[in-house]
Amino acid sequence: MMLNELNLAIVGHANVGKTSLLRTLTQDSHLGSIADKPGTTTHVERITFSLAQNKKIHFYDTPGIEDSIALYDYIRQLDRFNTKSDGIDKLNLFLASPESQHQFEQEAKVIRQLLKSDVAIYVVDVREPVLEKYHDELAILAYSDKPVLAVLNYTASSSPNETNWKTLLARVGIHTIVRFDAVFPSIDGEIRLYQSLLLLIEPAQAILNQWQEKIQQQRASRDYAAKIVIAETLIDVVAYHELVKNNIEAVVKSMQDQVRRREQKAIDDLLSLYQFSVAQESSENMPILQGRFKSDLFNKEALKLMGIHLSKGVISGAAIGAGVDLAVGGITLGSAALIGATIGGIAQTAKHYGARIKQKISGHTNMTIDDAVICFLSLRLLQLKASLNARGHANNMPIVLAKLDENEWKKGKLPKSLQIARAHPNWSTLNHHRYKKHDDQRQEVLEHVANELD
Incomplete structure (x- = not known):
């Protein structure tokens, strides 16, 4: 029976x-x-x-x-x-x-x-x-x-x-x-x-089979949900724009802080999804956040250690990761124009490129986050996802980020499915005044990006 x-x-x-x-x-x-x-x-x-x-x-x-x-x-x-x-x-x-x-x-x-x-x-x-x-x-x-x-x-x-x-x-x-x-x-x-x-206990065969199937389904569902969390984060950061006329240094610092907070939200969402303690893991066991200077998203040496290729426009120092595109006139300085300035040297670097901007055009500058930083962000979150997939729920030791296989993202170039978001600032929750909550194209891109996160 x-x-x-x-x-x-x-x-x-x-x-x-x-x-x-x-x-x-x-x-x-x-x-x-x-x-x-x-x-x-x-x-x-x-x-x-x-x-x-x-x-x-x-x-x-x-x-x-x-x-x-x-x-x-x-x-x-x-x-x-x-x-x-x-x-x-x-x-x-x-x-x-x-x-x-x-x-x-x-x-x-x-x-x-x-x-x-x-x-x-x-x-x-x-x-x-x-x-x-x-x-x-x-x-x-x-x-x-x-x-x-x-x-x-x-x-x-x-x-x-x-x-x-x-x-x-x-x-x-x-x-x-x-x-x-x-x-x-x-x-x-x-x-x-x-x-x-x-x-x-052979009479429990049906129950145990169902239980194992449920566990496998939960794992698969949670893994895909984690990809959606990461894809949402990447679209938010890729579509993030700030239009400025002056004081580029302050805007860059503000953008950095916004992206750091967005990464923290993604980390907390992943921990919660995998039913780990958000408070404990984020504050005590998270290697992404420990040693802020070494692991910071905007540190050039950290990007290099991850194997991300930086563009020729990189200057010595810690990467700040803010790209510059001119909003009018069809002139672009490229997305790596401001990468590499140290926090203390942002003003000098901004002044250098700011002078070139003023010589060519008057108007707003369109600030975005550089591709290399976004690739770094994607790899960090993918490493965390892989670690949580394999982590036992009784493990109180610090998280060790999983190693990932080589992939195109390590070259510092975004996939085309994600690049589309650059043209849609209304897709980013970081653009509070322009964010459009419901957008069919955004949802389509979101699912496409999530499916590429393997």
Whole structure:
């Protein structure tokens, strides 16, 4: 008989990464509390996902089993005169005892949930040596007569204890074992985890298949949504124009700040999309933002390190990335005219080109963001997307930006689909007074650009 609901109890000793595993499996970094101390999870927390055909899968995050040695001795003492009782009888006798409400209150919560679940996922920290308390813990779990899948956690780096753990698990009759690091998960590790569950509980085949399909659909949908976030950002920056008559230095600085804020919004949108903490990741773990001078969008050396080719108009110093086009008269100085001026030297560079402008024409100057800077922005956001795609939701370490394959964008030249936005200042939210919210052509270009972001 096939199940319509599957109940999975995540169990194990205190501080072995049960909540971390659950965060990664459910792709939600906001779930529960994680800390390097025992007893972080103090009650049973249920996470439910609805599937097709009224099927559901329930994950239960349980407290850690802290005093398994004393508990095992207590359970055996309770039933020492009854030779015919089985394991479930022993556990029920314990749950009815006064100590289940006092000394062993946490362990009682685990056992109650275990008895109501279809299968237990027993989480092991392979960095820990095999101690007597783990023997007793597994003996208690065996009383429940529930199928158990052992997950060897924290396997990203080798541990001399892993073989001993496998030996112990085999000795207590647990032969279904999966290596799966909750902090540095691999796609094939997650697949093997669910395949192992299928072997243990065949009636849940339909639910587990649906759940895996849902996860894959979520990944694909989220990846495309991330491309839309990046494409929106690029169109905003490409279509960004400022018309000025004088004081080019102040306008350039203002444009830089606008683009930096737009990048920050894109970063926050991506973190939120992937269900990571925006406040924590942006302030603590974001390499794009740390070391402002080295990683700034408008730093020429940073562009070079990324492999972006700069035009011949680049001057020494930090790139400011503001292109100059004359709004009237058909004369253009090119988009790289102002790249390369240091922040302190903007006035001198602007004065140099400003003099040429005044000699040729009187009127407004049309300021835009240079192609090279936009290419740099695109690569940074694509690196972040790739990193978030592979990042475990229990990972609290600083984000390491993924490496990308060589592509045309690294040459500092925008694709034609994006260049179209130059002629449409009404497409940019940065042009507040001219922005047109609904535009069919903009939407078409947006989707085209998103599809090129691979």
